[in-house]
Amino acid sequence: VYLIHRRDSFRASKIMQQRALDNPKIEPLYNTHVVQVHGSKDTGVTGVTLQDATDQTTRDLDLQGFFVAIGHKPNTDVFNGQINLDPNGYALVEPGTVKTNISGVFACGDVQDTKYRQAITAAGSGCMAALETEKFLEALHDTTHAVTA
Structure with missing residues (x-):
């Protein structure tokens, strides 16, 4: 190698x-x-x-194979001061979720995965974020279209 x-x-x-x-x-x-x-x-x-x-x-x-891994700093500078980040710049999420400290903002993949940083875990947390976003948007829709008697 x-x-x-x-x-x-x-x-x-x-x-x-x-x-x-x-x-x-x-x-x-x-x-x-x-x-x-x-x-x-x-x-x-x-x-x-x-x-x-x-x-x-x-x-x-x-060579018979080639793997690219450049750096370990998540690209979260744009969110500094908005969502909670750890000292290394990773987005902090509620344990077992992709929820950040801001309602409706979800973090997935390399911006919140401090341990594995792999495509497969990014895909999994991306799916979690998509499902959470869907639930969030449905709740917004239900709230804005609620019928009062």
Whole structure:
């Protein structure tokens, strides 16, 4: 496994860095950018072209798979001061739900998932948010269209 990193050092927690660096199956490639992914629909990924950020030289690296994970900071800056966020910027939700501190505002996926940050959990919490939104809108509709006797 090649861990391609665009800077000269990692910013993850020291414990996570050490786990990766101690693993003999992981080779870090610092100051490196992926320029191109090679392959086709028939062959799948066959390699990448890498560029050294310090001297701009390029080289090809044969691979059989390619996974992108850039950063762990949720993109919630726009909500700062509006919905409750934890110190790392993740939206705080009621336990077991996707409800934020503001009625009708639901958080799902990577903006509230501090542990797994995976597409499948994002899809699940996205479904939860859709169902909660539907219930919220139905309640609004029922309230505005209530008939009084």
